[in-house]
Amino acid sequence: xxxxxxxxxxxxxxxxxxxxxxxxxxxxxxxxxxxxxxxxxxxxxxxxxxxxxxxxxxxxxxxxxxxxxxxxxxxxxxxxxxxxxxxxxxxxxxxxxxxxxxxxxxxxxxxxxxxxxxxxxxxxxxxxxxxxxxxxxxxxxxxxxxxxxxxxxxxxxxxxxxxxxxxxxxxxxxxxxxxxxxxxxxxxxxxxxxxxxxxxxxxxxxxxxxxxxxxxxxxxxxxxxxxxxxxxxxxxxxxxxxxxxxxxxxxxxxxxxxxxxxxxxxxxxxxxxxxxxxxxxxxxxxxxxxxxxxxxxxxxxxxxxxxxxxxxxxxxxxxxxxxxxxxxxxxxxxxxxxxxxxxxxxxxxxxxxxxxxxxxxxxxxxxxxxxxxxxxxxxxxxxxxxxxxxxxxxxxxxxxxxxxxxxxxxxxxxxxxxxxxxxxxxxxxxxxxxxxxxxxxxxxxxxxxxxxxxxxxxxxxxxxxxxxxxxxxxxxxxxxxxxxxxxxxxxxxxxxxxxxxxxxxxxxxxxxxxxxxxxxxxxxxxxxxxxxxxxxxxxxxxxxxxxxxxxxxxxxxxxxxxxxxxxxxxxxxxxxxxxxxxxxxxxxxxxxxxxxxxxxxxxxxxxxxxxxxxxxxxxxxxxxxxxxxxxxxxxxxxxxxxxxxxxxxxxxxxxxxxxxxxxxxxxxxxxxxxxxxxxxxxxxxxxxxxxxxxxxxxxxxxxxxxxx
Numbered sequence: 001x002x003x004x005x006x007x008x009x010x011x012x013x014x015x016x017x018x019x020x021x022x023x024x025x026x027x028x029x030x031x032x033x034x035x036x037x038x039x040x041x042x043x044x045x046x047x048x049x050x051x052x053x054x055x056x057x058x059x060x061x062x063x064x065x066x067x068x069x070x071x072x073x074x075x076x077x078x079x080x081x082x083x084x085x086x087x088x089x090x091x092x093x094x095x096x097x098x099x100x101x102x103x104x105x106x107x108x109x110x111x112x113x114x115x116x117x118x119x120x121x122x123x124x125x126x127x128x129x130x131x132x133x134x135x136x137x138x139x140x141x142x143x144x145x146x147x148x149x150x151x152x153x154x155x156x157x158x159x160x161x162x163x164x165x166x167x168x169x170x171x172x173x174x175x176x177x178x179x180x181x182x183x184x185x186x187x188x189x190x191x192x193x194x195x196x197x198x199x200x201x202x203x204x205x206x207x208x209x210x211x212x213x214x215x216x217x218x219x220x221x222x223x224x225x226x227x228x229x230x231x232x233x234x235x236x237x238x239x240x241x242x243x244x245x246x247x248x249x250x251x252x253x254x255x256x257x258x259x260x261x262x263x264x265x266x267x268x269x270x271x272x273x274x275x276x277x278x279x280x281x282x283x284x285x286x287x288x289x290x291x292x293x294x295x296x297x298x299x300x301x302x303x304x305x306x307x308x309x310x311x312x313x314x315x316x317x318x319x320x321x322x323x324x325x326x327x328x329x330x331x332x333x334x335x336x337x338x339x340x341x342x343x344x345x346x347x348x349x350x351x352x353x354x355x356x357x358x359x360x361x362x363x364x365x366x367x368x369x370x371x372x373x374x375x376x377x378x379x380x381x382x383x384x385x386x387x388x389x390x391x392x393x394x395x396x397x398x399x400x401x402x403x404x405x406x407x408x409x410x411x412x413x414x415x416x417x418x419x420x421x422x423x424x425x426x427x428x429x430x431x432x433x434x435x436x437x438x439x440x441x442x443x444x445x446x447x448x449x450x451x452x453x454x455x456x457x458x459x460x461x462x463x464x465x466x467x468x469x470x471x472x473x474x475x476x477x478x479x480x481x482x483x484x485x486x487x488x489x490x491x492x493x494x495x496x497x498x499x500x501x502x503x504x505x506x507x508x509x510x511x512x513x514x515x516x517x518x519x520x521x522x523x524x525x526x527x528x529x530x531x532x533x534x535x536x537x538x539x540x541x542x543x544x545x546x547x548x549x550x551x552x553x554x555x556x557x558x559x560x561x562x563x564x565x566x567x568x569x570x571x572x573x574x575x576x577x578x579x580x581x582x583x584x585x586x587x588x589x590x591x592x593x594x595x596x597x598x599x600x601x602x603x604x605x606x607x608x609x610x611x612x613x614x615x616x617x618x619x620x621x622x623x624x625x626x627x628x629x630x631x632x633x634x635x636x637x638x639x640x641x642x643x644x645x646x647x648x649x650x651x652x653x654x655x656x657x658x659x660x661x662x663x664x665x666x667x668x669x670x671x672x673x674x675x676x677x678x679x680x681x682x683x684x685x686x687x688x689x690x691x692x693x694x695x696x697x698x699x700x701x702x703x704x705x706x707x708x
Contacts, residue, residue, distance in 0.1 A: 003030045015052065096117070128162070314443075402428070518614060644657050662700050
């Protein structure tokens with residue numbers, strides 16, 4: 001047998017100590033399952049052993065199932081004759097889980113099978129399987145509701161978010177927090193329980209929470225709302241919901257377990273599971289830069305500053321404050337500063353009202369944010385993020401001032417979403433310290449951080465920016481300096497096609513519905529109405545853009561703006577928004593404007609089906625993504641997937657645009673793009689990489705593997 005991982009066996013003071021050893025995070029792999037079962041049987045058969053303590057070696061208890069096993073058929077020779085959980089639940093001796101570190105997924109499920117649970121301070125517990133396209137398959141959906149109630153368990157299981165140790169204690173997930181030597185404390189705890197005598201409590205036998213939930217007709221409403229709002233189209237979300245529901249509605253625990261197992265198998269066999277595991281690994285791979293050694297020195301970041309306290313600057317400041325980093329917000333006037341800090345305070349107040357943070361946490365975070373009006377006040381910051389509006393000349397002026405103000409070695413970052421970072425760096429005498437940090441709006445909430453590498457950005461600065469992204473709770477992905485970087489460069493192709501397709505025969509509501517049904521939160525026209533059509537219109541007017549020079553996609557939005565239809569803010573844009581509603585209604589007047597404009601431009605409208613809508617909107621993402629890989633702007637296809645899932649709302653359960661392309665088949669996509677190229681011109685010219693991969697029957701996954 002080729003067993004992965006082991007479990008050490010020792011007896012101390014009449015207590016068997018089982019220590020899981022499967023570095024680095026002790027996943028529940030074949031060896032762990034096998035030896036845990038063997039050692040439990042040994043301990044329970046030994047009359048000199050009065051109790052059992054199970055713990056982990058290193059920084060984790062058991063961090064879940066071994067993801068390397070997903071999709072594989074188990075080897076019968078590597079399976080224990082009796083699973084550990086069954087042995088524990090038949091034991092008359094107390095069995096204590098001593099949670100020394102992370103206990104996620106199968107780790108928490110295993111702990112919930114034990115009679116008692118103790119933990120070291122700072123040991124988080126949770127059931128994150130939903131993030132991998134699965135659901136807790138080791139009894140988590142049945143035991144956790146019996147401990148904390150179905151509503152709170154549903155919230156934890158559907159979000160996948162962990163409990164910190166203190167909350168786990170308050171909820172009753174763990175019985176005691178042990179300061180100091182956890183193993184010694186757990187052994188003493190186990191001896192006390194053994195001396196007290198049997199029977200010892202099993203979670204499976206608890207009924208109080210389940211009976212209360214049965215009597216509450218609204219117990220599942222919050223879960224239903226979460227599914228509709230946050231997990232629309234995600235198969236495993238519904239399966240997880242159904243499994244928790246079974247815990248409440250089925251009389252017999254074992255019937256609930258059978259329901260959970262059936263739902264787990266459905267998720268395991270579903271195509272979304274592979275896509276979400278792809279994203280799991282893609283996030284982690286994205287933090288690595290091929291030519292920057294892993295041991296590259298990082299600059300210490302203990303203080304920060306932002307230049308600009310508006311929507312982006314304030315959100316970036318919140319990101320630093322939320323991570324425990326003091327931050328100064330620089331504005332040009334007291335009025336602007338008061339407005340910006342007022343918005344920050346209001347954001348925190350909303351978080352308190354919604355229960356996301358406590359009033360104490362609000363005050364702590366606000367206490368880390370200081371408003372200032374002079375560059376000299378930010379000079380000692382370890383990192384400064386320029387966060388003014390997208391005007392290259394203004395940004396260049398700011399970098400000149402930062403060069404004169406900031407201390408030696410400070411990271412000088414720009415929040416630009418598309419502009420030339422190297423021109424900003426050229427305004428300084430230290431271009432090696434300049435890096436792009438493209439946050440997404442709202443910056444305190446959105447997870448993606450596009451880190452832009454300038455021509456002279458040093459490895460140390462780049463590694464620092466990537467590491468800082470993680471510290472402030474972001475998912476960092478590197479792009480080299482190029483117009484639009486990764487995300488906005490791709491977005492241009494998507495929005496262009498949406499704008500053209502309505503002239504060719506579709507209507508905004510059809511396009512938006514096709515995109516929404518695919519899994520995006522909203523379509524391009526609803527998004528335009530939300531952002532405001534007048535932003536682009538005013539920019540074109542200020543630039544003096546002539547009608548004949550406007551992009552095709554600007555013609556309809558500009559006509560709508562001339563009529564005062566700016567979007568949601570004016571109650572009308574591509575849609576009507578009656579009585580301040582945020583839900584747009586199709587408008588016959590817009591359809592008429594589109595039809596008249598198409599006729600003026602000599603475009604013959606035709607019927608367009610949803611399949612063509614999707615191809616023409618999504619395939620530019622794939623084609624431009626391939627060009628970005630060819631040009632070295634993106635390192636990997638999987639990096640592009642991370643950017644589009646976490647920055648632009650591409651449905652995670654579809655794995656990102658490049659993963660999705662592999663599932664459709666690059667040969668099929670290439671054929672369609674060739675046809676569109678012939679029909680609609682050079683904008684559809686196939687990227688050379690796409691052509692090569694299609695003609696050789698390869699894939700973006702294979703491209704990534706070759707470069708790994």
